[in-house]
Every structure is written in C-alpha cells, then in structure tokens.
Amino acid sequence: MKIHVNMLMMVVLIFAATVAHADEVVLIVNPANSLSEITLKDVKKIYLGKNKFFPGGGKVIAADQVEKSMIRKIFYEVMIDKSAAKLKTYWSKRIFTGKGTPPIIKKDDEAMLAWVAEQPLALGYVYRKSVNDSVKVLNLK
Amino acid sequence: MNKLGRFCIATLWVVAPFSASGGEIGEIQWHGFLTGAYLATSGSGEDIHYTGDISDNGTTKDTRLGLTVTTQVDEKWRFAAQMKAKGVEDFQMEMDWAYATYDYSDGFAVNVGEIKYPVGLYNEYIEVGYTYPWIRAPETFYNLDTFGPNMTRISYSGVGLVFTSVGDESETDFNIFGGLLDVPDGHVNQLIGAKLGFNWADMLRLQISVTTGLMEIEDDLPRAAMNGERHTSFSAGIGLDMESFVFSAEIGTASMGVDDMETTTGYAMMGYRFGDFMPHVTYGHWDVKGGWGQKDITLGLRTELTSNTALKIDVKQVKQGGKYNNDVEENGYGLFNEKPEEDKVLIYGVALELVF
Numbered sequence: 001m002k003i004h005v006n007m008l009m010m011v012v013l014i015f016a017a018t019v020a021h022a023d024e025v026v027l028i029v030n031p032a033n034s035l036s037e038i039t040l041k042d043v044k045k046i047y048l049g050k051n052k053f054f055p056g057g058g059k060v061i062a063a064d065q066v067e068k069s070m071i072r073k074i075f076y077e078v079m080i081d082k083s084a085a086k087l088k089t090y091w092s093k094r095i096f097t098g099k100g101t102p103p104i105i106k107k108d109d110e111a112m113l114a115w116v117a118e119q120p121l122a123l124g125y126v127y128r129k130s131v132n133d134s135v136k137v138l139n140l141k
Numbered sequence: 142m143n144k145l146g147r148f149c150i151a152t153l154w155v156v157a158p159f160s161a162s163g164g165e166i167g168e169i170q171w172h173g174f175l176t177g178a179y180l181a182t183s184g185s186g187e188d189i190h191y192t193g194d195i196s197d198n199g200t201t202k203d204t205r206l207g208l209t210v211t212t213q214v215d216e217k218w219r220f221a222a223q224m225k226a227k228g229v230e231d232f233q234m235e236m237d238w239a240y241a242t243y244d245y246s247d248g249f250a251v252n253v254g255e256i257k258y259p260v261g262l263y264n265e266y267i268e269v270g271y272t273y274p275w276i277r278a279p280e281t282f283y284n285l286d287t288f289g290p291n292m293t294r295i296s297y298s299g300v301g302l303v304f305t306s307v308g309d310e311s312e313t314d315f316n317i318f319g320g321l322l323d324v325p326d327g328h329v330n331q332l333i334g335a336k337l338g339f340n341w342a343d344m345l346r347l348q349i350s351v352t353t354g355l356m357e358i359e360d361d362l363p364r365a366a367m368n369g370e371r372h373t374s375f376s377a378g379i380g381l382d383m384e385s386f387v388f389s390a391e392i393g394t395a396s397m398g399v400d401d402m403e404t405t406t407g408y409a410m411m412g413y414r415f416g417d418f419m420p421h422v423t424y425g426h427w428d429v430k431g432g433w434g435q436k437d438i439t440l441g442l443r444t445e446l447t448s449n450t451a452l453k454i455d456v457k458q459v460k461q462g463g464k465y466n467n468d469v470e471e472n473g474y475g476l477f478n479e480k481p482e483e484d485k486v487l488i489y490g491v492a493l494e495l496v497f
C-alpha cells in the first residue's frame with residue numbers, strides 16, 4: 001500500500017512539473033498574421049500535417065525545434081500527445097508516400113524567433129521568456 | 142516508369158530550384174530508408190523458389206535502399222518522388238513513383254503522375270519495412286504476380302482525387318483514382334478505383350477499396366487468356382494500433398476475367414508490445430477457383446533498436462493448396478514455382494530496418 005501511495009505522489013509531481021513547463025511554451029506567428037488565437041486541436045492537426053492552412057485560410061508552414069530539445073519533448077507530449085517513437089512511424093508513413101513532410105527544424109528559440117519574424121506563413125513555438133516584439137504570441141482557445 | 146512519371150520527375154528537378162524564395166516554399170527535403178534482409182526456405186530444395194527468389198540457398202534480394210524527395214513549389218503545388226535500389230533488381234536505382242499534388246484546400250487535393258497504388262493497408266509504403274511488423278507484408282495479399290492474389294500493384298499512372306475530412310479525433314478520406322497500371326507482361330488500361338478510409342485517433346484504421354480495368358497481356362504467354370478481360374478487385378481492411386496491442390486484418394476478392402482465376406484472400410495479424418519487443422503471429426490464406434493457393438502462419442519478433450532502427454526475425458510455415466482443391470500435384474504449389482520436396486515448407490528470415 002505504501003509503495004502505491006509513493007508511486008501516486010511521484011506521478012502527481014511529474015504531472016505538476018510537466019504542466020509548469022508547458023505553461024512556459026507559447027505558439028508564435030509573424031506579426032503580419034491576422035490570427036490572434038488558435039485551438040489546441042488546430043495546433044495538433046497542423047503539426048501532424050493534417051491541416052496545411054491556418055484556421056480561416058492562409059497557408060501555414062510549421063516549425064519544430066531540434067529532436068532532443070526539452071522544449072520539443074514538452075510540446076509533443078503535452079500539446080500533440082504523441083511519443084517520439086509513434087511520431088517516427090507516423091511521419092514515415094506520410095513521407096514515404098509523398099503525402100507530407102514533418103515540420104521544418106529550427107535549432108533553438110533564437111533561430112525560431114528570427115525565422116518567424118521573417119516568414120509570413122510561419123507557426124512556431126518558443127519558451128515564453130524568449131518572446132520579443134518581432135513575433136506575435138497566439139492565445140490558446 | 143512511363144512518360145507521365147518521367148515528366149513529373151523532370152518537372153520536379155527543373156522547377157524546384159527556381160521556386161525557392163528564401164523560405165520553406167521551394168526547399169527540397171530528402172528522406173530515406175534502408176532494409177537489409179536475409180531469407181531462406183527450409184525443405185523446398187535448392188532450385189525451387191518461393192515468390193521467385195527464396196530457396197534453400199537463401200537470398201538477400203529483399204535488401205533495398207530508398208530515397209524520397211519532396212518540395213513545396215508554392216502555396217498550392219507540391220512534388221514528391223521516390224527512388225529505390227533493390228537486391229532483386231541488382232541494385233539498379235530506379236523511380237518508384239513521382240507525382241505532383243495540388244492542395245485546393247485541407248479537404249481536397251489532386252494528385253497527378255506515377256502514384257503509389259492505394260489499395261491495401263500497407264501498400265503505399267510497402268517498400269519501407271520500418272513501418273510494419275513483418276519482414277514482408279503477407280504475400281497472400283501483397284504478392285504482385287498475375288498468378289498470385291491480384292489484390293494490389295506497385296503504382297499507377299494517372300490522376301487521383303483525394304477528399305479528406307478531419308474531425309477532432311477522426312479523419313475520413315475518399316480517393317477516386319484512374320489511369321494505367323503495369324502488371325507482369327502487360328497492363329491494365331482504363332483503370333478506375335475508389336478507396337474509402339477512416340482513422341480514429343491514429344489508433345484505428347478502416348479501409349475499403351474497389352478497382353476495375355481492362356487487361357492487355359502480351360500474346361504467347363500462359364497469361365494470354367487474360368488479354369482483353371476485365372480485372373476487378375474488392376478489399377477491406379482493419380488496423381488497430383494501441384499502446385501495446387496491435388492487430389490488422391484484410392480480406393479481398395479479385396477476378397482476372399477467367400473463371401479459374403477468381404481469387405479470395407486474406408490475413409489476420411496480432412501482436413503485443415513488451416517495451417521494445419513485439420512478438421506477433423499472422424495467419425494468411427489465398428485460394429484460387431482453379432484449385433491453387435496456400436495457407437501460411439508466420440511467427441515474428443520486432444525489436445526497436447533505436448528511435449529509427451528495428452530488427453526483425455520471422456518464421457513462416459507455408460502449406461500448399463487452396464480450399465477449392467488440395468491436389469497440389471495437379472493444381473500448383475502456392476507461391477512456389479515448382480512442387481517443393483515437402484508439403485509444408487518453412488521460410489525464415491532476419492532483417493534490419495532503418496529510416497533516416
């Protein structure tokens with residue numbers, strides 16, 4: 001019984017830590033983009049290549065951060081709800097049938113911010129603490 | 142690869158570099174896959190081959206390398222092509238497919254070119270062994286010989302209209318396609334097909350397909366009886382991939398316009414993931430009205446070595462003879478080219494799968 005209680009406490013702590021990190025990750029677009037908010041479901045569809053357009057129209061180009069980064073791990077586990085192994089199989093099926101390619105890669109927050117600031121079709125994510133005036137933060141509905 | 146496919150590839154190489162605009166539109170992406178495989182029979186004899194290439198001597202002919210190139214030309218147009226080099230073709234690099242897509246919206250797209258044949262749960266990515274559990278997807282459904290199950294093909298040249306509806310957790314896709322299809326020693330002309338698929342949470346996949354076309358088979362071959370006849374097929378499949386439990390099954394019927402060649406086929410696979418290990422078992426059958434066919438059972442183990450590498454071991458027992466007539470001496474030997482020494486033959490193999 002004691003072991004079960006300890007395990008439960010660990011799960012709660014891990015969950016709390018994950019939520020805290022997730023809150024620090026924000027979605028960003030180019031300031032010229034008229035969109036100001038987006039649903040989590042739309043984010044998921046765009047990052048899985050199922051939607052190629054922003055809600056309400058306009059082509060979207062989504063960007064990821066590098067595979068082993070903590071921010072990417074948080075983003076996929078909390079927002080997209082897919083593990084790295086499942087993602088690899090998922091994208092293999094789309095890439096090798098010509099149906100789509102995964103989001104492009106930016107090496108860190110700095111590179112992501114610079115790219116989003118220049119690319120009108122961009123959708124990316126960074127830590128909230130990195131955000132500056134060159135990009136617009138999307139509110140999650 | 143026909144003229145349309147070559148045209149698409151040529152267009153890809155000409156258009157892509159000039160369409161670059163500093164952003165990701167115009168950027169060319171490369172991806173690849175590699176399979177290293179060894180397969181052998183036990184009890185068929187040295188000169189008797191299963192599916193034309195596996196004997197007691199063993200073979201590495203399933204070894205293959207593939208490269209896929211994609212580019213987004215502008216906001217609506219994209220191109221994709223795949224090249225492959227296979228052991229069974231002496232590693233000559235050739236185009237697998239190449240086509241252009243016009244994304245009218247998230248709900249409608251048009252494909253034009255040499256397009257992977259969209260029939261069967263696994264056929265569109267069948268060269269990419271990393272994406273499925275077995276070393277080979279079940280031959281009772283996926284073998285391509287015109288004396289085989291006749292359910293699926295490599296690719297078709299033509300046009301596909303793809304309608305997609307994406308819900309919160311579900312995705313429904315409807316694909317109408319038509320054009321020209323290559324088969325061994327001939328073609329299927331005036332091909333028309335439709336595929337309806339449904340996905341739930343990337344966990345459940347349901348799919349049905351129908352196709353029809355007119356066969357043009359070269360004369361003075363055993364297959365000549367099919368010349369000018371209508372080739373039709375119907376198939377249905379279910380795939381389930383939960384955290385641990387994996388299941389897939391497909392059934393199909395095909396007609397080659399000759400009574401004796403009407404076939405029914407199917408398989409069912411069940412697996413369970415224990416961490417990085419997934420043992421699985423598959424039962425397959427293929428029955429032709431003329432009497433030939435086979436039944437097989439495959440036991441396999443897939444092991445994830447890294448996030449993009451898997452090791453597979455399969456052992457399959459093939460029993461020759463279909464349900465309509467089990468007189469193997471009289472009616473053929475399943476997917477063997479001649480009667481093996483044993484009625485039940487083991488086929489075993491090992492493969493390393495990689496995507497990059």
